[in-house]
Amino acid sequence: MKDMGLFSQLIYYFTHNGMYVLNQFNLTFLVSIYGVLFGAIVGIPIGIWISQNRKLSPIIIGIANVIQTIPSLAMLSILMLGLGLGQNTVIATVFLYSLLPIIKNTYTGMLSVDPDVLDAGKGMGMTRFQVMKTIRIPLSLSVIIAGIRNALVLGIGITVIGSFIGSGGLGDIIVRGTNATNGGAIILAGALPTALMAIITDLVLSFIEKRLMPKTSSEN
Amino acid sequence: MLLSMEHLNKEYPNGKLAVDDFNLQVDRGEFICFIGTSGSGKTTTMRMINRMLNQTSGTIKINGKDISKMDPVKLRRSIGYVIQNVGLMPHMTIQENIEIVPKLLGWSKEKRAKQAVKMIDLAQLPQEMLNRYPGELSGGQQQRIGVVRALAADQDIILMDEPFGALDPITRESLQELVKRLQEDLGKTFIFVTHDMDEALHLATRVVIMSHGKQVQVDTPNNILRHPANEFVTNLIGEERLIRAQPNILSVSQIMLKNPVAITPDKTLDDAIDLMHSRRVDTLLVTNAEGVLEGYVDLDDINRITDATTPVSRFTNREVFYVQASSLISDTVDRILKQGVKNVPVVDAKKHLVGIVTRTALVDIVYDALRGAPATDEEPASPINADIHAAATHEGGESSQ
Secondary structure (H helix, E strand, O other), X not given: OOOOOHHHHHHHHHHHHHHHHHHHHHHHHHHHHHHHHHHHXXXXXXXXXXXXXXXXXXXXXHHHHHHHHOOHHHHHHHHHHHHOOOHHHXXXXXXXXXXXHHHXXXXXXHHXXXXXXXXXXXXXXXXXXXXXXXXXXXXXXXXHHHHHHHHHHHHHHHHHHHHHHOOOXXXXXXXXXXXXXXXXXXXXXXXXXXXXXXXXXXXXXXXXXXXXOOOOOOOO | OOEEEEEEEEEOOOOOEEEEEEEEEEOOOOEEEEEEOOOOOHHHHHHHHOOOOOOOEEEEEEXXXXXXXXXXXXXHHOEEEEOOOOXXXXXXXXXXXXXXXXXXXXXOHHHHHHHHHHHHHHOXXXXXXXXXXXXXXXXXXXXXXXXXXXXXXXXXXXXXXXXXXXXXXXHHHHHHHHHHHHHHHHOOEEEEEEOOHHHHHHHOOEEEEEEOOEEEEEEOHHHHHHOXXXXXXXXXXXXXXXXXXXXXXXXXXXXXXEOOOEEOOOOEHHHHHHXXXXXXXXXXXXXXXXXXXXXXXXXXXXXXXXXXXXXXXXXXXXXXXXXXXXXEHHHHHHHHHHHOOOEEEEEOXXXXXXXXXXXXXXXXXXXXXXXXXXXXXXXXXXXXXXXHHHHHHOOOOOOOO
């Protein structure tokens, strides 16, 4: 093993622990997705709500900002005191961190809808719900998705750190690498899939974001 | 009465009175323009009609039904609404945009599609445009869609808030023709907010002039041009426009001098000469005892007669050119000027003499209308005018009515 180069060591690790890496990959991914999903379930309504009650927006966004400034390791430790070790704590942390980008983007997206269009919609006899469904959400959906995309990339990073409190995942492989002598290849075996996951997620969501951009031209 | 607004008040929480005791009765098929400076409450008043705003007090009734007791959503679906910045949904095709209200009302897909085609024809745009998006249309085309969208569910009342304010003059004119046509051909009732006086005078059947939340004047465009209620209205209309409009709205009776110098046929030559001398004129109009115009006598004709007791009837020139007091200046000015006479007697419907129009006064009006500049006539423009003026302001002719 020692006489192999870093790259061959990496290949060796993958060929022998392929399924294990894949499992950890899925685990990390799912934990991040869950966290962000909960973040979206809570954050999007909050974003819509504060866009209707503009006075609340500085308070809510302020709170979300404060959460964001807490270092993730500290947040994990604090939540661990209450929720204990394991994946739930990490999901909760990802949830908290995803709130800011999701709330902020939802809020911005809602406010970016042309007030004249809203006035026309209301004036033509749309109910509040119809205005929301047929005007506000379609016109701000791509901005909301951009927020989710930010939250997910952020969430993947936090999930990896989450292995410190026993959530498993790709972070475990990295930690093992740091503990081993000459564990460079093992660190890479954890870090490369993590990076890959973040990049792919970003690309996929940016594609979705573009698809959801309201169609405003009959060409193509 | 299709729409009646009574004692409307709108007070904002800061105590500012945006609309102050607004009253208006609107009949079916009328085209009402609200005009005023910004902050005059015209848009606020309009927005209360579809309950985009609620009045502080007062009632609005549509077909006799108090709208404050109606569901605002249903109310709005029955009233067309067009705003200045068009407000087409950018993510919907033109067809979807036109179909918004019909869809809200639950029309079937086929009926909606048929209506969309009908509406785009009404807007005089090609049917292919139905599949385009608003962003692909020019500003004028977008507003055309905006206008017909407000009619798509066959609304009777259309509210328009400065709909053409952002358009270039040529496009604006063609859109004005469109809405005028809709009002005249389809009998739609328009409530139209504008700050463009030309637009208001051109389109409206009645104009509501507003200032600081109060109605200053409510009348037809012609009456407003003819009798501006106060200085504010005059300023809003603009001196230029008033002068240009004069030949079209002024009647002969408004520019004539009243109490012309007249004499009855039974008087003698001496009396005639005395009267001419004392009033300093060279022609006398001859009227009978009832004041009916019979002719005129001229100083030149009198000179040839020597017998001082000759009755006036003997030398009355009976071929007299006269105009009706009620006729418009624009209709008579050509005839008067072509006659080449100095002044023209004005009669009422029964040929009673009621006044006299001087050639100078007419020429002034024609020039002003051409030039659009106000005349600087503190003093009468010519000696003839001065004479007549002096004569007319004197105690008055014997047969004045």
